[in-house]
Amino acid sequence: MGAGAGAGAGAGGVGKCALRPSAGAGAAVRAAARAGPAGALGASRGPPGCPGTRGKVRDAYRLGGGRLALVTTDRQVRPQPPPPPSPRPPARPPIARPVRELTGPRPPPRPPPGCPQSAFDRHLALVPFKGQVLNQTSAWWMECTRDIVPNALVATPHPYVSIMEECEPLPVEVVVRGYITGTTDTSLWTQYDRGVRNYCGNPLPEGLRKNDKLERNLITPTTKAVDHDEPISPEGIIERGLVSEGHWAEVSQAALELFAFGQREAKKRGLLLVDTKYEFGLDAEGRVKLIDEVHTPDSSRYWLADSLDERRAAGLEPENIDKEFLRLWFAAHCDPYGDEVLPEAPEELVEELSRRYVALYETITGQAFAPASPDQLTEEAIEEAIAKSIVVE
């Protein structure tokens, strides 16, 4: 979705990030970055007999008993090709996402840095501890939002692994926005700047400026299309039979409550939760459950609250924790879509990105980051942790 595609750290380089990890975590990041691919988790292996699929970032294994093991890897992927030229092609029904079946007992070999993952996804780098940060940040939010909406998380038996109830995913991504921002084709600011005054069924007033706070939080759903996210209105979702009216009412209410909670909690920690996307699914009993990831730096945009007004007054973009600087580096050094093999990202950039992820985890959860040990970063350790969660039917 567009929400995670941040406004950017500026073309001039990495830039300083006000959030720093604790000393211990920072040292672990440095050591892991120096270790190269061995210091990060590029791919996983599931227990024998557990069918697996590979997403952009996560590997999933079916454990039986309606359970799914999700391994969040350290893969940093540029998910989408540049948007198609306007005007948009006519709406078409959603197609299943491109997941690669992991055949045989062994998964395909770990992709070397720079190796394309599929026609659409470009693997940019392995970022140490990114998977752990995403996995544990999401688990933290899932634990503290269970009273808002039930979720599919069952356990986290390993820093990179979540065991989830396997749900039937609803074919829409529920994007919620508190600010008008972004640079991609589906970003609210891009659309508004082109003159759009009604986006996904939300009327927009005249006179908004980039990065303004919206009068109220808006839901701008997208369908889960293969090559790009396609914006859709709630009416469209129901008319096309993607989600029933009753389920949409439940899901949209839950999304707004989750987002308002996320904004309040982020604010207490000096962060602004700018936008995010949620995924929901139906469990075995047909009940709506929150699935996937919640308020992670991959699914959400966070800004630093303190500097926002000053920076905006000076005509600067808000300070954020995103990965735009890595994308900019690739854009400056190769053609990220045209070139068959991408260059390897510089170690300092990868290390900086890792530091930002870890610092965000510590800021949000208020807990010191406990980096996975090299022993835990092996395929064997992950397989073992998953195997212990298998439900014997």
Ligand SMILES: Nc1ncnc2c1ncn2[C@@H]1O[C@H](COP(=O)(O)OP(=O)(O)O)[C@@H](O)[C@H]1O
């Ligand atoms: N509890 C769950 N039940 C079923 N599917 C899930 C659940 N949680 C997450 N998923 C799916 O698992 C996949 C996670 O892998 P990810 O790398 O994020 O994939 P993607 O490339 O589709 O974004 C997503 O397709 C998501 O919809």
Ligand SMILES: [Mg+2]
């Ligand atoms: Mg995903």
